[in-house]
Amino acid sequence: MKNGHKIMPTTYFLILLALSIGMHFLCPIKEILYPPFTYFGFLLVIAGVLLNLWTDWLFKKVNTTVKPFKDPKVLLISGPFRISRHPMYLGMTSILLGAAIILGTIITFLFPIIFLILMELLFIPFEEKNLDRIFSLEYSDYKKNVRRWI
Helix, strand or coil: CCHHHCCCHHHHHHHHHHHHHHHHHHCCCCECCCCCHHHHHHHHHHHHHHHHHHHHHHHHHCCCCCCCCCCCCCCCCCHHHHCCCCHHHHHHHHHHHHHHHHHCEHHHHHHHHHHHHHHHHHHHHHHHHHHHHHHHHHHHHHHHHCCCCC
């Protein structure tokens, strides 16, 4: 695949979100959560959106790339990066989990898990290897103090 044609994490996220909602209506299997418990999902969706906006703002603030296939100019270790090495993926996972809770059917809980697996297989290893190559000792120290997810 050429560099400009790689599928981005947000594409996987949006496809999985659409599939989660679609499968809820097409194949609801079994409802396991009911109101008012489903309302907790809105908190996770809001938290995920805010986390992604905050993280994106930090990338823009330091003028570095958010794209996983490009070399970053700066190693971000402040803000949400103090609790997670991949806060955008954490935010997207939070949104998917929140949507699953809101919808309340078993099938919808499959999609946050699929997203986690895809990020762990397709993006995180490449990103972490790249960050290690560019920022070596600084990134190594950062990895010792901050978990991959939370």
